[in-house]
Amino acid sequence: MSHPFREGVGEGLYPRGLDGGYRLDLRSWRGRGFLALLIFLLSWTSSFLSNSTHEVLGHGLATLLFGGGFHGFYISPIATSAAYLSSPPQGFPSMVEGFINASGVLAQFICGVLPLALLSKYRGLPSRLTILTCSLTALLNTGTYLFDSTATALLYDIRSTALDTVGMSIHWEIPLETFLVIGFIATSIPTYYIFTKFLEVVGEHSLIQGRWNAFLTLITTFFTTRMIMILSGFLLEPSPEFYLVELAFTLSILASHAALVSLRTKPAYPSTYGVIPASFVNNVCLSSTLTTLLWIGAFGATVDVAHGIFF
Numbered sequence: 021m022s023h024p025f026r027e028g029v030g031e032g033l034y035p036r037g038l039d040g041g042y043r044l045d046l047r048s049w050r051g052r053g054f055l056a057l058l059i060f061l062l063s064w065t066s067s068f069l070s071n072s073t074h075e076v077l078g079h080g081l082a083t084l085l086f087g088g089g090f091h092g093f094y095i096s097p098i099a100t101s102a103a104y105l106s107s108p109p110q111g112f113p114s115m116v117e118g119f120i121n122a123s124g125v126l127a128q129f130i131c132g133v134l135p136l137a138l139l140s141k142y143r144g145l146p147s148r149l150t151i152l153t154c155s156l157t158a159l160l161n162t163g164t165y166l167f168d169s170t171a172t173a174l175l176y177d178i179r180s181t182a183l184d185t186v187g188m189s190i191h192w193e194i195p196l197e198t199f200l201v202i203g204f205i206a207t208s209i210p211t212y213y214i215f216t217k218f219l220e221v222v223g224e225h226s227l228i229q230g231r232w233n234a235f236l237t238l239i240t241t242f243f244t245t246r247m248i249m250i251l252s253g254f255l256l257e258p259s260p261e262f263y264l265v266e267l268a269f270t271l272s273i274l275a276s277h278a279a280l281v282s283l284r285t286k287p288a289y290p291s292t293y294g295v296i297p298a299s300f301v302n303n304v305c306l307s308s309t310l311t312t313l314l315w316i317g318a319f320g321a322t323v324d325v326a327h328g329i330f331f
Contacts, residue, residue, distance in 0.1 A: 042296045059245055063157045065307045067098065068097040070154075070162075071095050077127045078124035079120060081123070090103065092329055094320075097312075097315060099323070101323070115191065129162045132154075139217065149221065159211075160270065164207055164273075185199040207273050234285060238282065250270065257324075
């Protein structure tokens with residue numbers, strides 16, 4: 021019996037002999053679809069980790085450092101996450117309140133930037149895909165949150181400091197519109213850089229034929245992944261005032277940057293296929309499954325029904 025993926029060169033994806041690895045041909049929808057599935061599963065776990073960084077190492081740790089209380093947290097890979105905090109009896113100075121609001125996105129931003137410093141130290145396709153996906157997920161979560169929460173607050177006249185950008189604006193006396201600009205920059209620059217690196221990496225290890233296939237590869241992987249995650253979050257928490265802004269902003273950034281990077285990038289033409297080991301695919305599937313079990317089992321589906329982690 022022939023293997024269902026053993027279709028020959030140009031047909032997308034097929035095993036590499038006895039080692040069970042998969043060779044990619046990104047000229048076909050089959051190859052792009054397989055890569056998109058890997059990126060989605062990596063993004064799922066990465067989003068859970070980056071949101072954990074935002075709430076725990078950001079808001080939670082900052083509150084403890086300034087003498088407040090950190091009582092628990094709720095984490096979701098696709099919907100609202102939360103940290104349960106309290107101030108000391110004397111309260112926080114206004115500057116400290118603003119810093120605690122900012123600490124989540126600062127921690128998340130650092131979480132996204134640091135892995136990029138390791139990119140040049142690795143040559144294998146799996147490790148580099150993991151680094152780029154984890155970084156982009158954390159940086160997109162940071163930049164889009166800054167932009168989306170600010171836009172939502174302005175559109176619907178929300179002045180609750182539960183929105184970090186509103187809190188920073190009030191406590192630091194900065195115009196709220198400033199965070200629209202910061203959010204746009206914090207989303208655009210990392211997206212352009214990581215898309216460029218991503219095409220370089222997959223271009224070294226797989227077949228991409230021309231700029232159109234480069235564009236389709238970026239759209240199939242990151243655009244589709246993000247769209248599914250945003251829509252899934254909306255289904256869990258039907259709040260159109262936030263998710264519609266997030267959907268419009270994020271997808272327009274991803275689509276426009278995919279087009280721009282594809283036009284400016286000359287894809288490589290390797291003489292041999294790169295290989296994604298079966299062990300890597302298995303590990304990605306396992307990590308995303310454990311992430312889902314941890315999310316539903318330890319925290320609950322949404323923050324409104326959270327049975328979360330408290331201490």
